Amino acid sequence: xxxxxxxxxxxxxxxxxxxxxxxxxxxxxxxxxxxxxxxxxxxxxxxxxxxxxxxxxxxxxxxxxxxxxxxxxxxxxxxxxxxxxxxxxxxxxxxxxxxxxxxxxxxxxxxxxxxxxxxxxxxxxxxxxxxxxxxxxxxxxxxxxxxxxxxxxxxxxxxxxxxxxxxxxxxxxxxxxxxxxxxxxxxxxxxxxxxxxxxxxxxxxxxxxxxxxxxxxxxxxxxxxxxxxxxxxxxxxxxxxxxxxxxxxxxxxxxxxxxxxxxxxxxxxxxxxxxxxxxxxxxxxxxxxxxxxxxxxxxxxxxxxxxxxxxxxxxxxxxxxxxxxxxxxxxxxxxxxxxxxxxxxxxxxxxxxxxxx
Amino acid sequence: xxxxxxxxxxxxxxxxxxxxxxxxxxxxxxxxxxxxxxxxxxxxxxxxxxxxxxxxxxxxxxxxxxxxxxxxxxxxxxxxxxxxxxxxxxxxxxxxxxxxxxxxxxxxxxxxxxxxxxxxxxxxxxxxxxxxxxxxxxxxxxxxxxxxxxxxxxxxxxxxxxxxxxxxxxxxxxxxxxxxxxxxxxxxxxxxxxxxxxxxxxxxxxxxxxxxxxxxxxxxxxxxxxxxxxxxxxxxxxxxxxxxxxxxxxxxxxxxxxxxxxxxxxxxxxxxxxxxxxxxxxxxxxxxxxxxxxxxxxxxxxxxxxxxxxxxxxxxxxxxxxxxxxxxxxxxxxxxxxxxxxxxxxxxxxxxxxxxx
DNA sequence: CTGAAAGCGCTAACAC
DNA sequence: GTGTTAGCGCTTTCAG
Numbered sequence: 001x002x003x004x005x006x007x008x009x010x011x012x013x014x015x016x017x018x019x020x021x022x023x024x025x026x027x028x029x030x031x032x033x034x035x036x037x038x039x040x041x042x043x044x045x046x047x048x049x050x051x052x053x054x055x056x057x058x059x060x061x062x063x064x065x066x067x068x069x070x071x072x073x074x075x076x077x078x079x080x081x082x083x084x085x086x087x088x089x090x091x092x093x094x095x096x097x098x099x100x101x102x103x104x105x106x107x108x109x110x111x112x113x114x115x116x117x118x119x120x121x122x123x124x125x126x127x128x129x130x131x132x133x134x135x136x137x138x139x140x141x142x143x144x145x146x147x148x149x150x151x152x153x154x155x156x157x158x159x160x161x162x163x164x165x166x167x168x169x170x171x172x173x174x175x176x177x178x179x180x181x182x183x184x185x186x187x188x189x190x191x192x193x194x195x196x197x198x199x200x201x202x203x204x205x206x207x208x209x210x211x212x213x214x215x216x217x218x219x220x221x222x223x224x225x226x227x228x229x230x231x232x233x234x235x236x237x238x239x240x241x242x243x244x245x246x247x248x249x250x251x252x253x254x255x256x257x258x259x260x261x262x263x264x265x266x267x268x269x270x271x272x273x274x275x276x277x278x279x280x281x282x283x284x285x286x287x288x289x290x291x292x293x294x295x296x297x298x299x300x301x302x303x304x305x306x307x308x309x310x311x312x313x314x315x316x317x318x319x320x321x322x323x324x325x326x327x328x329x330x331x332x333x334x335x336x337x338x339x340x341x342x343x344x345x346x347x348x349x350x351x352x353x354x355x356x357x
Numbered sequence: 358x359x360x361x362x363x364x365x366x367x368x369x370x371x372x373x374x375x376x377x378x379x380x381x382x383x384x385x386x387x388x389x390x391x392x393x394x395x396x397x398x399x400x401x402x403x404x405x406x407x408x409x410x411x412x413x414x415x416x417x418x419x420x421x422x423x424x425x426x427x428x429x430x431x432x433x434x435x436x437x438x439x440x441x442x443x444x445x446x447x448x449x450x451x452x453x454x455x456x457x458x459x460x461x462x463x464x465x466x467x468x469x470x471x472x473x474x475x476x477x478x479x480x481x482x483x484x485x486x487x488x489x490x491x492x493x494x495x496x497x498x499x500x501x502x503x504x505x506x507x508x509x510x511x512x513x514x515x516x517x518x519x520x521x522x523x524x525x526x527x528x529x530x531x532x533x534x535x536x537x538x539x540x541x542x543x544x545x546x547x548x549x550x551x552x553x554x555x556x557x558x559x560x561x562x563x564x565x566x567x568x569x570x571x572x573x574x575x576x577x578x579x580x581x582x583x584x585x586x587x588x589x590x591x592x593x594x595x596x597x598x599x600x601x602x603x604x605x606x607x608x609x610x611x612x613x614x615x616x617x618x619x620x621x622x623x624x625x626x627x628x629x630x631x632x633x634x635x636x637x638x639x640x641x642x643x644x645x646x647x648x649x650x651x652x653x654x655x656x657x658x659x660x661x662x663x664x665x666x667x668x669x670x671x672x673x674x675x676x677x678x679x680x681x682x683x684x685x686x687x688x689x690x691x692x693x694x695x696x697x698x699x700x701x702x703x704x705x706x707x708x709x710x711x712x713x714x
Numbered sequence: 715c716t717g718a719a720a721g722c723g724c725t726a727a728c729a730c
Numbered sequence: 731g732t733g734t735t736a737g738c739g740c741t742t743t744c745a746g
Binding site for chain 1: 382427429430431432433434436437440442455456458459462463466467470475476477478479480487490493494496497498499521603604605608628631632635638656658659662663664
């Protein structure tokens with residue numbers, strides 16, 4: 001039994017470099033001693049190196065020792081040697097502000113995991129000091145790279161420190177050339193949303209856009225116009241309104257909308273559509289018969305469960321996270337500018353086929 | 358310049374132990390050399406050790422070297438020496454299934470950060486193999502401890518591997534004695550929800566509970582009964598109904614509810630209340646005049662933005678995450694059984710004061 | 715096929 | 731006050 005002897009002692013019984021038992025830090029060396037082989041051999045076995053051929057008998061002995069001792073490799077030591085860890089950092093400006101951020105984390109985590117990486121996350125709540133600390137920490141932990149993400153799609157500045165690592169912007173972009181980024185394809189999303197209505201026979205389609213400037217605002221409008229154009233419907237500026245992009249905004253826009261004499265409306269987002277539902281219902285109007293409604297975002301708690309369930313377009317947050325990781329790892333080629341991720345339309349009962357106009 | 362010469366070698370050309378420049382891995386030693394001091398000194402300066410007194414002049418020299426070289430400590434090496442990292446692991450069974458999980462992450466991350474820890478997260482989506490891998494990875498990275506969390510409040514089994522680390526259950530609990538856990542106080546929440554109605558003059562209060570068994574189902578009912586009892590209102594089993602806990606469930610329960618001849622209802626959750634809103638509205642009933650409604654969960658996208666905004670009780674997910682970290686770090690004393698986190702009531706316009714019965 | 719040994723970057727005694 | 735030195739646990743030539 002590995003009892004101690006003082007370093008200079010004459011009887012060099014088996015060395016005991018550390019406490020014999022405490023809470024499982026069994027080391028490679030201990031395994032090696034137990035198996036009667038060298039640490040190199042154990043390392044080879046643990047890492048299943050194809051190159052090195054270990055006698056089957058030896059391998060078994062090592063494996064047994066590993067099992068009986070309950071050996072756990074020390075990832076820190078491993079990283080120290082290799083110089084880079086199996087971490088990917090995710091800096092988010094609002095993990096909780098919205099259900100969306102969770103999806104980015106989820107996608108990033110799944111994809112990272114698939115490639116043997118773990119996710120190190122930091123929430124900065126738009127506090128730039130926190131952000132700096134977070135990035136610094138990630139750098140110190142030698143992350144493979146950093147995903148810098150925002151909870152809503154927007155342009156962003158690149159924090160200086162971020163440049164010390166490989167990084168990819170997620171759900172945001174920069175005008176600096178050469179920056180890798182992945183963002184939702186707002187234009188395509190807007191097109192898809194409008195097409196749901198067009199496909200169901202509507203020609204006069206109102207669009208309630210957001211009041212606040214954002215890539216989404218421009219993109220979703222552009223998509224709307226494209227879809228109309230492709231369908232040979234003239235764009236009528238009078239059919240485009242604006243409201244604050246939440247339930248109250250949608251509700252408040254009801255009266256204006258009804259003045260337009262339309263039977264189909266595409267809302268900037270689901271929350272707006274939700275408010276609009278209330279506004280229409282209050283006036284005894286029915287969806288989709290009196291008004292076909294399409295939203296944007298596919299916010300789960302809302303869209304799928306309104307009455308009637310809302311047709312909308314998904315904001316692909318999960319995919320953004322996953323694509324961010326793939327881009328970082330060089331699996332997805334980086335697009336120039338930003339990679340645009342597809343926003344899949346989701347058709348539900350808030351739109352019903354009409355007789356063609 | 359402290360150039361080396363190889364121990365036996367005749368030609369002592371300056372040693373180049375590593376690539377001279379590539380992407381910033383400046384080491385402590387390089388700083389030491391640049392500043393003309395030993396690595397120990399640099400270490401002392403970097404870590405602001407109060408004990409060791411360094412000449413101000415030396416300290417400056419070191420700091421300058423650090424700055425000009427752009428030195429970044431290697432956290433891995435640091436961890437290797439100290440034996441335990443500054444990581445806290447968070448294992449979650451559904452990061453994205455619900456907006457809630459995001460809040461747990463958020464709370465855990467903020468609190469961990471406050472104490473100098475970073476969050477390592479893993480999403481297991483209820484896949485036990487993934488879960489094992491996740492825990493193993495965390496163990497290998499020598500996390501300080503692991504938060505094991507579930508997206509809805511429930512009993513859970515403790516994965517074997519988890520026992521190798523310090524851990525705290527978050528939003529779940531185990532019947533094993535001595536297990537540390539933090540969960541929402543469903544009973545108090547149910548009491549608070551009911552009290553909102555009582556306080557506003559209602560005596561006959563219906564409760565639409567969930568059909569699916571869960572601590573929340575029992576707890577919220579118990580709270581309801583407590584509140585009634587405290588108010589001297591006899592419990593009437595006929596006023597307790599059950600429905601599937603989502604929008605459709607709430608909507609579908611409308612007819613039943615109206616048969617009860619009540620003017621106040623407390624719903625198991627906000628989604629149910631949302632469905633109930635639709636059901637009531639369809640029948641031309643108004644909230645809160647014809648029916649006062651209270652929910653549970655305080656799901657942001659819903660509760661605050663229904664018309665009228667919904668009175669409800671918050672599920673304290675952020676607090677759960679934060680409390681989990683505090684418990685893990687021994688800052689909060691561990692309660693026996695599970696620590697119950699308060700669920701704060703949120704009063705909104707879906708309830709209005711009534712004449713006393 | 716396997717062992718010895720040199721570090722990875724850093725901290726912590728212990729000298730001087 | 732500051733330098734020397736011995737590791738932390740592991741990987742990786744390089745011998746044999």
